[in-house]
Amino acid sequence: MFPACAVRLRALHILRAPRGGVLPPAGERRAAQKLFSSEKVIHKDRSLPNSSWNSDLKLMFDQFMKKCEDGSWEHLPSYGSRSSQIVQYFKEVFLETKLRKDEQMLSQARLFTRSYEDGLGFEYVMFHNEQEKRTVCFCQGGPYLQGPPGFLHGGSIATIIDETASMTAIIAGGIVMTVNLNINYKRPIPLCSVVVINCQVDKIEGRKLFISCDVRSIDEKTLYSDATSLFIKLDPNKSLT
Numbered sequence: 001m002f003p004a005c006a007v008r009l010r011a012l013h014i015l016r017a018p019r020g021g022v023l024p025p026a027g028e029r030r031a032a033q034k035l036f037s038s039e040k041v042i043h044k045d046r047s048l049p050n051s052s053w054n055s056d057l058k059l060m061f062d063q064f065m066k067k068c069e070d071g072s073w074e075h076l077p078s079y080g081s082r083s084s085q086i087v088q089y090f091k092e093v094f095l096e097t098k099l100r101k102d103e104q105m106l107s108q109a110r111l112f113t114r115s116y117e118d119g120l121g122f123e124y125v126m127f128h129n130e131q132e133k134r135t136v137c138f139c140q141g142g143p144y145l146q147g148p149p150g151f152l153h154g155g156s157i158a159t160i161i162d163e164t165a166s167m168t169a170i171i172a173g174g175i176v177m178t179v180n181l182n183i184n185y186k187r188p189i190p191l192c193s194v195v196v197i198n199c200q201v202d203k204i205e206g207r208k209l210f211i212s213c214d215v216r217s218i219d220e221k222t223l224y225s226d227a228t229s230l231f232i233k234l235d236p237n238k239s240l241t
């Protein structure tokens, strides 16, 4: 069975919502049915501890897994290339047939943040709190993410902020894309240190979701960056290209 996670529940909610009282077209309904058919998951969950995780990352993982026991927090699994049901739905509804048919390219595709060997790039795990509409991500940025010597590249910080904000927005609004991301870089982040990215939904206005984030040290004493972002819920009746 597909693991029960907030993303799937939210997608179910979105797909079941009738648009203007009209049933979605047959192709979309078929895709939605497939989305929720049980499908064996064989890919590795990259958000679980591996030997490259330092003691801080393991500690935060253990602490939050404990918080998941009473159901207030939920661990969000993460895969590099899994064709999960929500990804399948995205491809069927939003990807042009020409691109969809390029199986060689698609089979090589990897989620950017999961495209490095263990420990070299982004090692991270996310947890979601549905009541607070909040997602936290604990991230250890590896040596291939260097910008200034000894510190993370600003682009890699933007990437992990965007990833965490995206998950927050997807859970709240279904299939969305980032249209704006504003970051204030306040202190450089040492390579291989662990930071916590805290994202919350500030406001939802129609198709727009406003998300704010901060990036801190795990003792919360250092504020490394803060950010605001805007996501737009995709319209299945509009082409992306």
Ligand SMILES: CCCCCCCC/C=C\CCCCCCCC(=O)SCCNC(=O)CCNC(=O)[C@H](O)C(C)(C)COP(=O)(O)OP(=O)(O)OC[C@H]1O[C@@H](n2cnc3c(N)ncnc32)[C@H](O)[C@@H]1OP(=O)(O)O
Binding pocket: 007, 086, 087, 090, 111, 162, 163, 166, 167, 170, 175, 176, 177, 178, 179, 180, 207, 208, 230, 232, 234, 235, 238, 240
């Ligand atoms: C991503 C899907 C995932 C699905 C599967 C998930 C499985 C989970 C697995 C893993 C999760 C991690 C996934 C990581 C992803 C990371 C995030 C990214 O990298 S996203 C890529 C970078 N972003 C783009 O490439 C967008 C490019 N932009 C567009 O294609 C269009 O703008 C689009 C489709 C998003 C919206 O276009 P329109 O034509 O449908 O909408 P219009 O009418 O233009 O805008 C709607 C409203 O928003 C305002 N708006 C648009 N852009 C704005 C902006 N920059 N600032 C302020 N307002 C803006 C407009 O003024 C309009 O407002 P008024 O309704 O008139 O009030």
